[in-house]
Amino acid sequence: MASSASMPTTAARQGQTERADTLALRNARLAPGETVIVRIARAGGAGGATEQQEFKVPYQKWMRVLDALNWIAENAATDLAYRWYCGSKMCGTCAVRMNGREVLACWEAVEPEMTIEPLRNLPVVRDLVVDRSPYEKKVASFEPWLRRSETYPGFPEPLSHKQMKNASKALDCISCMCCYSACPVIRLGDFTDFAGPAPLVQLGQTALDPRNDQRRVAVALAQTGIFNCVSCYKCEEVCPAGIPIVSQVIEPLKAKAAVLVPAMAHHALALRAIVAARGRVDPGALVLRVQGLGALSRLRRILRLLVRGKISPLRTLLALKTAAAAPARRILGRVPP
Amino acid sequence: MKFAYYPGCSARSTCAELNVATHRVAAKLGLELVQLESATCTGARELRAIDPAAFYALNVRILALAEREGLPLMTICNTCTLNVLDAHAAFVSDRDLAASVNARLAEEGLQYSGRTKISHFLWVLHEDIGEQRLRRLVTNPLTGLSVAAFYGCHITRPPGRYGFVDSRNNTALETIARILGCLPIEYSGRTECCGFHTAAADEGVAIKLTGQHILAAKTGGAQTMVTPCPLCHTVLDGFQREIEDDLEQKLDMPVLHLPQLVGLALGLTPDELNIDRHMIPAEVVSAYAAGPS
Numbered sequence: 001m002a003s004s005a006s007m008p009t010t011a012a013r014q015g016q017t018e019r020a021d022t023l024a025l026r027n028a029r030l031a032p033g034e035t036v037i038v039r040i041a042r043a044g045g046a047g048g049a050t051e052q053q054e055f056k057v058p059y060q061k062w063m064r065v066l067d068a069l070n071w072i073a074e075n076a077a078t079d080l081a082y083r084w085y086c087g088s089k090m091c092g093t094c095a096v097r098m099n100g101r102e103v104l105a106c107w108e109a110v111e112p113e114m115t116i117e118p119l120r121n122l123p124v125v126r127d128l129v130v131d132r133s134p135y136e137k138k139v140a141s142f143e144p145w146l147r148r149s150e151t152y153p154g155f156p157e158p159l160s161h162k163q164m165k166n167a168s169k170a171l172d173c174i175s176c177m178c179c180y181s182a183c184p185v186i187r188l189g190d191f192t193d194f195a196g197p198a199p200l201v202q203l204g205q206t207a208l209d210p211r212n213d214q215r216r217v218a219v220a221l222a223q224t225g226i227f228n229c230v231s232c233y234k235c236e237e238v239c240p241a242g243i244p245i246v247s248q249v250i251e252p253l254k255a256k257a258a259v260l261v262p263a264m265a266h267h268a269l270a271l272r273a274i275v276a277a278r279g280r281v282d283p284g285a286l287v288l289r290v291q292g293l294g295a296l297s298r299l300r301r302i303l304r305l306l307v308r309g310k311i312s313p314l315r316t317l318l319a320l321k322t323a324a325a326a327p328a329r330r331i332l333g334r335v336p337p
Numbered sequence: 338m339k340f341a342y343y344p345g346c347s348a349r350s351t352c353a354e355l356n357v358a359t360h361r362v363a364a365k366l367g368l369e370l371v372q373l374e375s376a377t378c379t380g381a382r383e384l385r386a387i388d389p390a391a392f393y394a395l396n397v398r399i400l401a402l403a404e405r406e407g408l409p410l411m412t413i414c415n416t417c418t419l420n421v422l423d424a425h426a427a428f429v430s431d432r433d434l435a436a437s438v439n440a441r442l443a444e445e446g447l448q449y450s451g452r453t454k455i456s457h458f459l460w461v462l463h464e465d466i467g468e469q470r471l472r473r474l475v476t477n478p479l480t481g482l483s484v485a486a487f488y489g490c491h492i493t494r495p496p497g498r499y500g501f502v503d504s505r506n507n508t509a510l511e512t513i514a515r516i517l518g519c520l521p522i523e524y525s526g527r528t529e530c531c532g533f534h535t536a537a538a539d540e541g542v543a544i545k546l547t548g549q550h551i552l553a554a555k556t557g558g559a560q561t562m563v564t565p566c567p568l569c570h571t572v573l574d575g576f577q578r579e580i581e582d583d584l585e586q587k588l589d590m591p592v593l594h595l596p597q598l599v600g601l602a603l604g605l606t607p608d609e610l611n612i613d614r615h616m617i618p619a620e621v622v623s624a625y626a627a628g629p630s
Contacts, residue, residue, distance in 0.1 A: 100505075101503055184529065184530050184532075184546055185542060185546075188542065188545050188546070191541065191542070191545060192542060227535065227538065228535055228542060229535075230490075230530050230532050230533075230534050230535055230542060230543075230546070231382045231490070231491075231534045232490040232494070232529075232530035233490055233491075233494035233495040233496075234490075234494070236494065236495045236496060236497070237494055237495065237496050237501075237504055244495065244497060246495065247423070247495070250386075251385060251386040251389075254386035255386055255387050255388075255389070258386070258387040265387055266538070267383065267535075267537055267538035268383035268384070268386060268387045269387065270537075271380075271381060271383040271384065271537070272380075272383065272384055272387065272388060272391075275377060275378045275380065275384070275395075279377050279378070280346040280349060280350075280377065280378045281346040281347075281350070281378050281381065282346075282350060283346075283347075283350055283351050283537075286537050287537055290537050290538050291537075291538075300578075301579065304578065304616055305351075305575070305616075308614050308615070309353070309614060310350075310351050310352075310353075310575065310614070310616070311350075311351065312350070315350075322349075323374045323375045324374075324375050324376055324377040324378070326375075327375055327377055327398065327445065328377040328378070328395070330444060330445070331391055331394045331395055331398070331441065332388075332391050332395075
């Protein structure tokens with residue numbers, strides 16, 4: 001078996017060098033006694049105006065964002081509202097946005113200049129404290145606990161780590177809301193019914209557990225709007241627990257939805273059918289199949305696409321096969337979706 | 338330099354101009370491309386979610402086709418790139434999976450041993466051509482053309498595959514743009530998502546998300562955007578009129594495929610690069626093309 005050594009596991013392999021902001025380099029950039037400039041977005045909550053306040057904090061070795069906040073609360077702004085409890089990456093309460101990125105204040109090294117804001121996509125209570133209740137209500141609505149459809153087989157249960165592979169990743173979640181703040185679809189508010197990454201991870205803890213009653217899983221999945229996930233991986237990028245949210249939680253949940261609530265996966269099933277028949281995706285065929293004749297209502301768009309030669313109605317209607325059709329049929333024709 | 342070339346579905350249909358431009362630019366760069374004609378779709382985002390077994394089979398098959406040619410694989414689509422990378426990673430780490438995929442490929446006499454090197458055109462520019470050589474090949478510097486680089490998602494994320502602490506730190510496109518003589522701008526949309534992957538079912542999310550990115554590029558002073566991904570291009574360019582309706586504002590932002598921008602700097606004409614095939618006219622950019630020699 002060949003190794004994966006030739007694959008791009010580091011940014012450097014692709015000529016894509018980082019702007020020298022790894023944690024180690026950040027720690028090395030400041031010496032004790034130097035000044036950290038901290039700008040904090042402060043708000044009184046409930047529609048109150050946000051204003052930015054600047055603080056100068058003396059750097060101490062290994063200083064974290066939380067240490068800077070604590071220093072400010074003790075020395076400069078005793079009314080600063082922020083949340084933390086364990087200080088060691090477990091309780092998930094101290095997440096904030098630092099220079100535009102979601103981080104745990106207790107686990108992130110300070111930068112020489114930092115703008116600190118509350119998480120997005122949740123109402124601000126005051127300063128850096130957000131109201132987590134929209135998330136909690138959503139999770140509760142999933143009834144996220146196990147209920148067996150079969151009788152308890154006794155201890156130890158016959159469960160393999162392969163069966164629990166995805167659920168166990170989801171169980172690493174500390175509910176810090178970093179992913180929820182980073183999600184661009186959640187940012188669109190009520191525009192979609194997407195539950196968002198954090199609630200889906202909570203759902204994954206039990207929905208991806210093979211012991212759970214699948215009828216209950218179906219009911220929960222039906223209210224997730226999960227196919228609104230754009231697969232941008234912004235959630236994975238900020239997850240302090242390192243959960244592969246897209247590939248090991250959202251995608252396995254989508255796979256369940258395709259079986260338990262197939263109407264939700266209409267678009268994905270249509271794509272599969274088209275690739276199986278033609279070898280490649282014909283965009284015209286996909287849109288027609290997913291949106292039905294309603295797609296024809298966008299007449300202006302269709303005409304523009306025709307003029308530029310971007311769509312080929314003939315190819316779509318005649319369902320022309322490509323050289324890839326036979327191998328696609330061989331692979332997709334046999335595997336049940 | 339010779340590559341097994343996988344254009345993907347988009348560059349064979351909606352973005353056919355990308356395929357044309359890639360072949361023309363490859364010739365200029367001295368890259369020989371062996372197009373994998375029987376390669377299927379990689380399954381986009383849909384197949385990997387609902388039918389992982391078939392997803393691995395299709396993608397490993399593409400890697401096996403390249404391996405049979407004894408060539409590294411070059412892609413020109415972000416999503417295809419991540420799909421083959423993910424399939425390769427699963428293949429080399431899971432013996433059972435590797436055996437079952439190879440059993441299926443054996444029916445057509447194919448086999449994968451895990452040796453195919455995967456590269457996207459953007460990385461080929463950095464790794465195989467190299468900055469110095471590219472600089473020497475620029476015969477028509479696009480001096481002063483302000484460009485908003487739009488990376489999209491699957492060429493910088495997930496972090497586990499690409500290794501960025503913060504994907505915004507990716508500067509691969511700006512580096513190339515500078516070599517071509519362009520002025521890359523800073524703007525908020527660089528590594529954001531275009532929303533393509535929910536667009537076949539409902540374009541709303543793509544229109545809302547991408548509107549913000551084009552607007553930021555325009556506000557930042559960009560004359561054109563450039564992207565390494567035809568799926569991003571489809572939303573940025575193909576949906577731009579609907580985006581304008583949604584924003585109630587004219588944008589008229591040309592969007593080039595990366596090989597088109599490179600091609601202009603290497604002296605190819607807008608015609609040769611099919612730049613007139615975009616929904617948003619790109620005359621502003623074509624004005625930077627080399628004059629008749």
